[in-house]
Amino acid sequence: MRGRRTPPEGPRLGAVRLVIAGLLVAAAVIVGVVVNANDPHVIFAAAAPLFGDWQPHLGPGTPAAILIAFLVIAKGPELAQHRFALPIAYATATAFTFSLAMIDGWSRFVTRLTTEDEYLHEVPRITDIPAMLQGFAARIPDFQPDSWTTHVSGHPPGALLTFVALDRIGLGGGAAASIFCVLVGSLAVVAIPLTIKNNAVLPFLVLFPGAVWVGVSADGMFMGVAAVGIYLLTRWPLLGGVVLGWCLFLSYGLVLLAPLALVAVGRKVGWALAGALAVVGAFALAGFWWLDGYELVKLRYYQGIGDTRPYWYWVWANLAALALVIGPAGIRGLRRDKWVIAAAVAILAADLSGLSKAETERIWLSFAIWLLAGTAKLDNRRRWLTAQAVTALAVNHLVLTNW
Template sequence: MRLVIAGLLVAAAIIIGVVVNVNDPGILFAAAAPLFGDWQPHVGPGTPAAILIAVLVVTKGPELARHRFALPIAYATSVAFTLSLAMIDGWGRFVTRLTTDDEYLHEVPGVTDIPAMLSTFAQRIPDFQPDSWTTHVSGHPPGALLTFVALDRIGLGGGAVASLFCVLVGSLAVVAIPRAVDNNAVLPFLVLFPGAVWVGASADGLFLGVAAVGIYLLTRWPVLGGAVLGWCLFLSYGLVLLAPLALVALGKDFRRIGWAAAGVLAVVGAFAISGFWWLDGYELVKLRYYQGIGDTRPYWYWVWANLAALALVIGPAGIQGLRRDKWVIGAGVAILAADLSGLSKAETERIWLPFAVWLLVGTAKLDHHKRWLTAQAVTALAVNHLVLTNW
């Protein structure tokens, strides 16, 4: 029944999206609504590799999940599958996704003084100023920009490195989540996660990997996990909603919660001393959001169409695996809060990656693994071949 409901939701979002785009062009600002991209069936050099990897995971994945070296094998396969999906659109598109005028790398050359950048970061968030940050930089705390500045400073600048870095870090979720939940049965489903379409390459793929590692570390070393999640707060404002998952990882041990909080506060304090106060940035980013297409996109459509996009991100197995599991509930609470906030209207297929991937935890208990893995692969391949996504 849940698959039928999800299918109807996706169909409704597509049909109504087409009708709205025909009658009121530009209001949704998503030609392939509920996904951000264009309807453009295509194949590319990554097509054969993506299909081959998918077949191998479907046939051998459940067996390899029990292998001694299951985690490194899964990580390497995840990187390969994500890159092959990206190559369906071509290398040229892959290496330029983070270099456009709206993206992070556009601002990297202008950051010549990091302390000065941090101390003036907030005041450059609002639009319609001579020195306003570009769209993605203004929409995120300074940690995201700092990441790409750091890569550039160590000689790893440019779009190719940035995109590859997002894939390599994003794929760490395939390793971190099974360790956090102590169940390798979820591995093949994480490898064929349809959300991999947007990991290669968007900065949200990077956020996905860092967040997953942070949650895992909370289960072992709370202070270190807290510090990583503290850094997440400065990658994306929305990652404050990792709190429900963090509480699941920590359990009811108040001592562990205290140590984790100390790790978070250490990072928050370091940024505050450097001149950037998170709450100031958050208030200004809400202003910037409604200065742009966030004000145009209608809440009445996206509040439910976002969930249709989510269904495509987690795939049929993710939907079928939804159950009363503490990890699934934690991710669900985060997603619901993000959706109702009105600050996540469209593009949630990438923005919600750090939460959506945890909904796959329930797939570990599915029967007929090959059937469900096939459904996941078909979903990822269909989306990437039918829609020319913006990421």
């Protein structure tokens, strides 16, 4: 017996979602302003629900960002059908991300990953990689003479190893690291349409408002690696498992890629698990056990502002930040699609865990971008692309983001 087709979603439900999202963002901003006016050391986000400062500004990237957005709005829907659509989209997404970053200026772009809280602060101190891996977990808790800096302690060693490797091949320093994160992060724009087998999503991925945080944060790089891993699962599950196994050592939170991975791999899950376990086993043999790191990072989380930031605010304000990341088209495109549902499950688990209080505009990038899968079926595409561009440009010009 032939199954029933799912009826198309009416415009009214999409409009309701947009109104709810708008009210959620407004509420998060208003509550954030009120709480910060009373005590700025409670939610620790001056531009809550985003991590940054309210600081309207223009920059050298402003004209380029506006021009690229205009061209994508005008030509994107047609170019999605071009024989070279994927390389064109990748180049355009990379250019758009760079131009957004340049709104804040080159000097800020090249120093994002070099501060005392970031990965590159530790890179010159890594002279013995095997010894580093064997002693990595012991240095995660804070208030020790050799405690890792904030971002290194909060992630498995794969993230630090990535930047150490760049340094070893002659690409050290903030400029190379930041450019690398943008180039790798933008791979998601190619990997996702290949995975869902629909190029209609391309222009929406190019104008993904989350590009504000891809340029630049290490989480933007994680997003690209994760998207490539999910795609590889659909073609070569063993290789995809290896890449997603590596993702486990970029960020503990990327274990929540599991719902997306299961959708991608189907019945060949055994091959994927074999690939992932090979990576886990290799790190274990080198001296780092993932579960030990995870338990200690929870301790470190509550040794800092994670203990102060209130769950009652962030458990819903995180979703307001997410709405700004995926933009109006992402919200309007939410539907009963397997990729959207899988990404939503991952985000809900992260949100309820209490280990994602603030800064989710970058932390959730690897999941959030998959919510745009539903935009492939949107009508009035230029109108929704305009809404995406306006969101990205408004956020980047009104808020001086920390990433």
